[in-house]
Structures are given as structure tokens and as C-alpha cells.
Amino acid sequence: MDSRLFLAFDLGAESGRTVLGRLSEGRVHTREVTRFPNAPTCFLGHQHWNVYGLFEEIKKGIEAGSAEAGMPLESLAVDTWGVDFGLLAGDGTILGLPYAYRDGRTEGAMDGFFKRMPREDVYERTGIQFLPFNSLFQLFATARDNPALLKRAETLLFMPDLFTFLLTGVKASEFTIASTSQILNLRLRTWDEAILSALNLSSRIMPDVLAPGTMVGTLLPSVSTETGLQEIPVIATASHDTGAAVAAIPASGEDWAYISSGTWSLMGVELPSPLITPQTLAANFTNEGGVAGTIRFLKNIAGLWLLQQCRKEWSKNMDLSYDELTRMATEAAPLKVFVDPDCPDFLNPPSMSEAIRDFCLRTGQVPPPSQAEIVRCILESLALKYRYTLDQVRLLTAKEVKRIHVIGGGSRNELLCRFTADATHLTVLAGPVEATATGNIMVQALALGYVKALSEIRAVVRNSVNVRTYQPTGRADWDSAYERFRDVTGL
Numbered sequence: 017m018d019s020r021l022f023l024a025f026d027l028g029a030e031s032g033r034t035v036l037g038r039l040s041e042g043r044v045h046t047r048e049v050t051r052f053p054n055a056p057t058c059f060l061g062h063q064h065w066n067v068y069g070l071f072e073e074i075k076k077g078i079e080a081g082s083a084e085a086g087m088p089l090e091s092l093a094v095d096t097w098g099v100d101f102g103l104l105a106g107d108g109t110i111l112g113l114p115y116a117y118r119d120g121r122t123e124g125a126m127d128g129f130f131k132r133m134p135r136e137d138v139y140e141r142t143g144i145q146f147l148p149f150n151s152l153f154q155l156f157a158t159a160r161d162n163p164a165l166l167k168r169a170e171t172l173l174f175m176p177d178l179f180t181f182l183l184t185g186v187k188a189s190e191f192t193i194a195s196t197s198q199i200l201n202l203r204l205r206t207w208d209e210a211i212l213s214a215l216n217l218s219s220r221i222m223p224d225v226l227a228p229g230t231m232v233g234t235l236l237p238s239v240s241t242e243t244g245l246q247e248i249p250v251i252a253t254a255s256h257d258t259g260a261a262v263a264a265i266p267a268s269g270e271d272w273a274y275i276s277s278g279t280w281s282l283m284g285v286e287l288p289s290p291l292i293t294p295q296t297l298a299a300n301f302t303n304e305g306g307v308a309g310t311i312r313f314l315k316n317i318a319g320l321w322l323l324q325q326c327r328k329e330w331s332k333n334m335d336l337s338y339d340e341l342t343r344m345a346t347e348a349a350p351l352k353v354f355v356d357p358d359c360p361d362f363l364n365p366p367s368m369s370e371a372i373r374d375f376c377l378r379t380g381q382v383p384p385p386s387q388a389e390i391v392r393c394i395l396e397s398l399a400l401k402y403r404y405t406l407d408q409v410r411l412l413t414a415k416e417v418k419r420i421h422v423i424g425g426g427s428r429n430e431l432l433c434r435f436t437a438d439a440t441h442l443t444v445l446a447g448p449v450e451a452t453a454t455g456n457i458m459v460q461a462l463a464l465g466y467v468k469a470l471s472e473i474r475a476v477v478r479n480s481v482n483v484r485t486y487q488p489t490g491r492a493d494w495d496s497a498y499e500r501f502r503d504v505t506g507l
Contacts, residue, residue, distance in 0.1 A: 020466055023081045023092035024456035025074050026257065027054060027175070029279050030324070032070060034077030035450065036084055037457030039466060043480040044458060046450045049084050050077045056116035064113035065175070067102060071182050078243040089245070091231075091460045093253035094183075095260045095452060096175040098196035099151045103169035104187070111168055114175065117149035118364045121161060125153035128160065132214040136297065141208050143292040143303030144198040145316055148363075151197035155215050172221050176255035183250050184233035187223045190252040192259030194225050195305035202290045202303055202311075228254040228263075228307050229463040253459040254307050258282045258314075260455030261423050263307040263470065264448060266478040271418045273409060275402060275436070276451065277426025279321050281357075283405045284314025285415055299408050307459060308470040313413065315405045318357040320426055322394045325368035330387060342431050344388035345395060351497040352389070353381045354397045356505035379504040399435035400501040406440055419443045423451035427484075437486040438494045444486040448477065 019040040026033050034050040052073040056063035074094070082089060102114040115121065126148055130138075135146065144150065151174070159166055173181055174193045181187055194200045199222070201208040207222040226232070234247040254260040261276045276282040290303040290311050304312040323341065330336055355362075355375045365371040369390055376383040384390045402420075410417060420442050422433055427446040437444040448454055458473040467473055501507075 019087075020090050020461065021085045021087060022090050022457045022460045023078065023085075024253075024453045024460070025077060025092070025094040025179070026453045026456060027070065027094065027096040027179075028257065029097050030054060032073060033453065034074075034081050035453035035457070036081050037453070039457070039461050039476070042476055044454060044476050045480065046453050046457065047084070049081045056118070057113070062121060063116040063119040065100065065116055067110065067114055067178065071179060074179060074183070075239065075243050078239070078245050082243070082245045089248055090464055091249040091251045093251040093255070093456055093460050094176045094179045095253055095255050095257045095456045096179070096193075098174070098193060098256050098258070099149055099154065101151055101154070101172050101174045102178040103165065104171040104173060104181075105168055106170040108181070108185075110178075111165060114178070115154060117154070120364075121157045122148045122153045125157040125160070129153060129156045129214070133211065138198065138211065139297045140292060141201050141211060142198045143202045143290045143296075144196070145300050145302030147316060152199055152211065152215075155199075155217070159215060159217075166217065169221060171223060173223065174255075177223070180232055180250055180252065180255075183235055183239055185236050186233040188226050188232055188252065189223045190226050190228060190230070190255040192228055192254045192256040192305040192307070195303075196256055200225070202292075202305070226252045228252060228259065228305075229459050231463055249464070251460045251463045253456045253463075256304070257452045259304065259306055259312065260453075260459065261451035262286065262312055262455070263459055263473055264451045264455035264477050265421045265423055266448070266474060266481060266483060267421055268474065268478070271416050272421055273406060273417045273419075274421045274423065275426070276424050277319055277422050277429075277432070278424045279319055279324060281317040281319030281398065281402070281426065282312075282314050283317055283402055283409075284312055285409055285413060285417070287311045287313045287413070291413060293412075296412055299412060301408070301412065307462075307473075310470070313409075315408070317398070317401055317405065318362055319398065320429075322355075322357055322362055322368055322372070323391060325365075326387075326390060326394070329367060329369055338429070341387070341391045342395075342429060345391035345431060348386070348388040348392040350392070351396060351493060353384055353393050354400060354497075354501045354504055355393060356507065357394070357398055357401055381504060395429070395432045395435055396497070397501065398432060399439040400498055402436050403439045403498055404502070404507055406442075417442070419445060422446045423448060425449060433484070433486045437488040438491055439498065441488045441490070443488070445483045446486065447483040448481040
């Protein structure tokens with residue numbers, strides 16, 4: 017097979033990257049070309065994404081990636097986090113910077129919307145887990161607080177679709193990112209008219225939904241001129257970062273679960289169709305779109321966010337790397353104190369370490385007295401939450417799960433992987449770290465016919481990456497810790 021080169025832009029809530037991918041002889045190789053920070057900017061009391069600054073970084077990445085490639089690129093594509101969106105005027109002007117999902121404006125929005133449509137009806141139509149920052153509730157908050165903005169809007173584009181529009185001039189919405197919004201009817205795979213009506217929105221604001229692996233257009237001449245790259249295809253990859261990452265899981269068979277581990281931990285299984293029942297509603301599981309018509313049946317767990325925020329807080333006095341924090345945690349006493357990572361108090365507190373301390377006091381536990389103990393508390397609590405979620409997955413799906421694939425940046429955290437194996441009593445297979453960028457690239461290859469199916473994508477990834485295996489130790493103290501974890505968290 018001749019070498020084929022692709023460019024992936026992977027934008028996360030902490031940073032963005034330009035990644036060059038090479039597909040050759042049944043293997044895919046990735047190389048980071050540029051990296052740039054990404055954090056919400058705060059003004060007038062609200063948090064927004066600097067979409068213009070990010071687009072400048074994408075253009076710089078195009079120029080750098082093209083130079084790094086040294087030969088023609090096949091295509092490029094953008095993936096990002098879910099739920100956030102931009103609003104466009106009729107002439108394509110962006111109506112203000114997009115809000116960031118952790119902005120506090122959605123407080124009370126869920127209850128407000130449920131007065132218009134019961135939560136049971138919303139879930140029956142969308143199959144999506146209820147989270148206060150879902151696009152549905154962001155739109156409700158906008159209609160409540162700034163109705164003039166929505167009246168001016170002609171088009172809504174989710175973040176990766178917005179960047180694709182800026183690159184191509186084409187307005188469209190890719191399926192995996194659209195499915196996170198809680199506005200898409202997942203069974204029909206079209207925008208839900210009843211939900212839009214409850215928001216007092218016309219369906220005209222929502223663009224056509226494209227399957228992952230669809231060519232959207234080519235680079236605008238102005239972008240080509242500015243970056244020096246010819247008008248190459250721009251692909252609607254699996255534009256939701258988790259959708260791209262799950263596509264790149266190096267798995268075979270069906271007896272596996274996954275954890276896409278990073279700021280969030282997305283834990284679940286792959287299904288051929290949505291699983292929408294009163295039981296999945298009660299457990300607050302989500303059904304999100306995947307590649308090749310699959311469904312990502314999963315639970316959104318607040319992942320390494322707690323650790324990231326503690327590190328940010330502590331780094332004001334001392335620069336501590338994640339490796340240093342993990343090493344410190346290995347020396348702390350095991351299984352002493354636990355938190356529920358998904359407690360609302362941890363969504364965006366002024367001080368994460370103080371929020372953890374308050375949770376412990378509230379639940380009758382002695383707060384961890386040092387940074388090392390706090391880190392260990394976070395990692396052990398995450399592993400125990402994974403076990404709880406796995407028990408729910410097995411009960412709801414009747415699916416046999418024999419191993420867990422951990423992908424993404426969190427797969428580098430050896431301590432968390434070890435804890436996960438011990439807490440769940442299952443083999444943990446860690447890697448690839450670059451799952452999202454790899455999935456982005458491989459779905460581009462699917463769009464252009466260089467691979468033919470999702471199973472072939474995963475075979476290529478298996479041939480390309482080294483996966484680290486963690487076996488459970490069978491220690492009984494994790495079982496007793498699990499019972500204490502459930503007691504203090506009320507799960």
C-alpha cells in the first residue's frame with residue numbers, strides 16, 4: 017500500500033493539536049505537529065471559547081502539517097468536545113463567542129425545560145444522559161436570558177462543524193457530534209421537531225446531518241492562499257472526540273467495554289442500536305452516535321478533571337507534573353477515603369481540594385491530609401466508580417464483558433489502570449494514547465476508500481500500537497472498599 021497522509025485537528029478542553037497521520041502497509045502512524053492551549057476566556061461573568069484564536073491555530077497547523085508531510089495530503093478533519101455550539105447570522109457571521117459548557121448560565125435550565133416537556137419524553141426521543149450543560153439546556157438558557165440572540169440566528173453549528181464551516185463555507189452537522197446535543201431523535205437520526213418546538217425554535221436553524229466519513233467540501237480559496245495548501249478535501253470525521261476515540265479501539269470480538277479516559281471518563285460498550293428503556297433512563301445512561309451506524313452506550317463520568325484542577329491549584333506554588341503527582345500517590349495509604357467524582361460540587365468549584373475536603377466532612381470521612389492522599393483518593397474513587405458503572409452496563413445490556421480497553425491520555429496513568437483492574441477484577445488493556453487523533457485519521461481514510469469498514473480500522477490500529485496489559489491482583493480489600501465507596505457516595 018502506498019503511503020497516504022492525513023491531517024487531524026483534535027481540540028480538547030485543555031489544549032488542541034495538529035496531528036499528521038500516515039497510513040502505509042496496513043499500519044497507521046501519528047506525529048504531533050503543533051500543540052496549543054485552549055481554555056475558556058471569561059468576560060462579563062461568563063465563560064466562552066475563543067473560536068477565532070482556535071481557528072488561527074488550525075490555519076497555522078495546516079501550514080505546519082503540510083510542510084511536515086513533504087508530500088501531498090489526502091484530506092483533513094476536525095474533532096472536538098461535545099455539546100457546545102456557535103450561532104451564525106444569515107451572512108455566516110458568528111454571533112458572539114460560543115459559551116463554554118462549564119459556564120454557570122445553565123443553572124435551573126433542566127427544571128425549566130421539563131416544565132415544557134417531561135424528562136421521560138426527552139429521553140425517549142434522544143436516549144441521551146441528562147447533564148446540565150447539554151446543548152438542549154444551553155439553548156433553553158439562551159432563549160430565557162438572551163432571546164434576541166436566537167432571533168438573529170440562522171444556523172446552529174456544533175464546535176467541529178463550526179470549524180469545518182470556517183474551512184469550507186459549508187454548513188452541516190456530523191452525526192456523532194449531533195447525537196450529543198439531546199436535540200437529535202436517535203431512532204430517526206433527524207432533528208426532533210417536538211423538542212425544537214418546545215424551545216420555540218424552527219428546524220431551519222439545524223443543518224443537515226452527515227454520517228461520519230462524509231466529504232464536506234474543499235478548503236476555501238482564501239484558506240488555501242493563507243496556508244499554502246491546495247484545496248484538499250475536508251472530511252466530516254467522527255467529529256465528537258469520543259466517537260473518534262472509540263473507532264480506534266484496538267479490539268476484536270464483542271466481549272469488551274471501554275473507557276475513553278481524559279478530562280472526562282466515557283465508559284460503556286458498543287451496541288448496534290440505541291438502548292432506550294425506563295431502566296437506562298433511571299441509570300442515566302446515554303446513547304451516542306458512532307461510526308458505521310453503531311451506538312456508544314455509555315456513562316459520562318467526571319474523569320481526571322478533579323486531578324487536573326487540583327494540579328492547577330497547587331501549581332500556583334509549585335510546578336507538579338502528573339507523573340510526580342502519581343508517584344506521590346503510590347506512597348500514600350491505600351483505600352482510606354472516597355468521593356463521588358460526579359458530585360455536582362466538583363463541576364467547577366473555586367478550589368477542587370477544598371471541595372474534596374468538604375465532601376469528606378459531609379460524608380463522615382476524615383479528609384485526606386496531604387496532596388499525595390488527595391491524588392490517591394481521586395484515582396481510587398475513579399476506579400471504584402468504573403466498577404459501579406460496569407455493574408450497571410452488565411445489568412442493563414446483559415452483555416458479557418471480559419476486558420476493558422482504556423484509551424486516550426488517561427491510559428498513560430499506570431496507577432489508575434492498575435486500580436481499575438483491581439477494582440473491576442478484569443484485565444485492562446491500555447492504549448492507544450492517541451486514540452482520538454488516530455480515529456479521526458482512520459475515518460478520513462474510510463471516507464476516501466482506503467479502508468472499507470470499522471472492523472478494518474480496528475485491525476489497522478491493532479497492527480500499529482503497543483497495548484499495555486494490567487491484570488487484576490484479586491485483592492479482597494477492593495471488594496470491601498467498594499462497599500464503603502457505595503455507602504459514602506449513596507450509589
